[in-house]
Amino acid sequence: MIERGKMMKEYRAVLKAVGLKATIQRLKLMEVIGHSGHITVDDMVVAVHESHPSISVATVYKNISQMLESGIVVEIPIVGQKSQYELKKMDHIHLICTDCGFVEDEQLDIAFDQKLNYAVTKDSFLITRSQINLYGLCYNCQTVVK
Numbered sequence: 001m002i003e004r005g006k007m008m009k010e011y012r013a014v015l016k017a018v019g020l021k022a023t024i025q026r027l028k029l030m031e032v033i034g035h036s037g038h039i040t041v042d043d044m045v046v047a048v049h050e051s052h053p054s055i056s057v058a059t060v061y062k063n064i065s066q067m068l069e070s071g072i073v074v075e076i077p078i079v080g081q082k083s084q085y086e087l088k089k090m091d092h093i094h095l096i097c098t099d100c101g102f103v104e105d106e107q108l109d110i111a112f113d114q115k116l117n118y119a120v121t122k123d124s125f126l127i128t129r130s131q132i133n134l135y136g137l138c139y140n141c142q143t144v145v146k
């Protein structure tokens with residue numbers, strides 16, 4: 001468990017690095033997103049309101065869109081459901097449950113990464129952004145089906 005003060009210091013540095021002011025609203029949002037891993041805007045609003053009920057829904061949306069533009073927050077589109085958001089991390093794969101919306105991070109294996117890089121560089125394609133999402137049913141949702 002990383003100490004909160006240290007985390008906040010890190011979030012401040014991340015915001016500063018992309019030229020955004022480290023406002024209470026942005027720091028709180030980063031804390032909420034970082035804490036849950038992947039979260040919808042609706043759930044962010046609920047979590048933010050637990051400690052800061054005065055932050056409006058419009059403010060949450062405005063700040064999320066600014067942090068998306070700066071690339072420090074990443075959107076994970078989920079077919080048929082609301083998008084979830086995460087803090088920018090090392091490249092990884094998402095295992096997304098289309099039933100309950102659970103999103104799990106899976107480490108990108110080096111051999112797979114190299115293969116993928118080879119596949120695109122041989123066609124002279126330049127990757128500027130990537131996100132690999134695999135959709136299916138999580139363990140819990142599979143057991144419900146059975």
Ligand SMILES: [Zn+2]
Nearest residue numbers: 097100138141
């Ligand atoms: Zn599920």
Ligand SMILES: [Zn+2]
Nearest residue numbers: 086094104105
């Ligand atoms: Zn993720």
